[in-house]
Amino acid sequence: MxxxxxxxxxxxxxxxxxxxxxxxxxxxxxxxxxxxxxxxxxxxxxxxxxxxxxxxxxDGKNLPSPAMARRVAVHELGHALAYETLGIARVIHVRVGGERGGETRTRMNIEAIQTEAGMMHWTACLLAGQAAEKLVYGSALMGAGGTSDSDLARATSIALDLETSFGVGVDMPLLYRSPANSSETLLYNSILSGRVYKRLEEAETIAHEVLARRLDFLAGLAEQLAAEIVLDGGRLRAAMADGAAE
Known part of the structure; x- marks a missing residue:
């Protein structure tokens, strides 16, 4: 036993x-x-x-050094706190280590992303990991980008869809324009890329404002996650509730 x-x-x-x-x-x-x-x-x-x-x-979880574990914890908790605070998703668990370095697993609230504001909040959640690092450390590592399924890539894709295919773009919103190659579209269409980037900046501001209100809480919980490796969503929500009551 x-x-x-x-x-x-x-x-x-x-x-x-x-x-x-x-x-x-x-x-x-x-x-x-x-x-x-x-x-x-x-x-x-x-x-x-x-x-x-x-x-x-x-063993075999590809755990980072203690210092890096804390930084990864800050990043992942940035996502988690944004998802819970903005109501975009319910966090299942947050963890440090693994193939991707860290993970925030969620269950999306589909109803919350049926509006332009909801999609912008989703974009903010994707950028919240990097925003958390900037708040705590003054800069962010490159882990938020680099691949087609990274935080930056997914956030950019949503912002591009809002401008071209969701009917809420600044230019001709009723015209459906789904880019065949989004990377080339943004690379060679400076006007469109400027609008997409403005949305990303607005989303990052939302993430920053959400996390700045809980900065001490974020830093303290990151220490706990770095030590324990994994944090259940229920414990996260309980800690958030206790923090709000203080």
């Missing part, structure tokens, strides 16, 4: 640490830990220690 002296809800962080693993992966970990337990000299020791299971789940 697994030894623990905490409430059964403490199993949830372990489940989150195991996210992405297959059943075979988890079975292998349990088998290895049971083997180690049998080889212990102390007959009263648990077959699988809680700390051993936690460490086994952490």
């Amino acid at each position: 697994i030894a623990q002296d905490t409430h059964k809800n403490a199993l949830k962080p372990l489940a989150l640490l195991a996210a992405g693993m297959s059943g075979a992966d988890i079975e292998r970990i349990i088998r290895e830990l049971r083997g180690k337990g049998r080889r212990r000299d102390d007959p009263d020791a648990p077959m699988i220690a809680w700390s051993d299971l936690e460490q086994a789940l952490l």
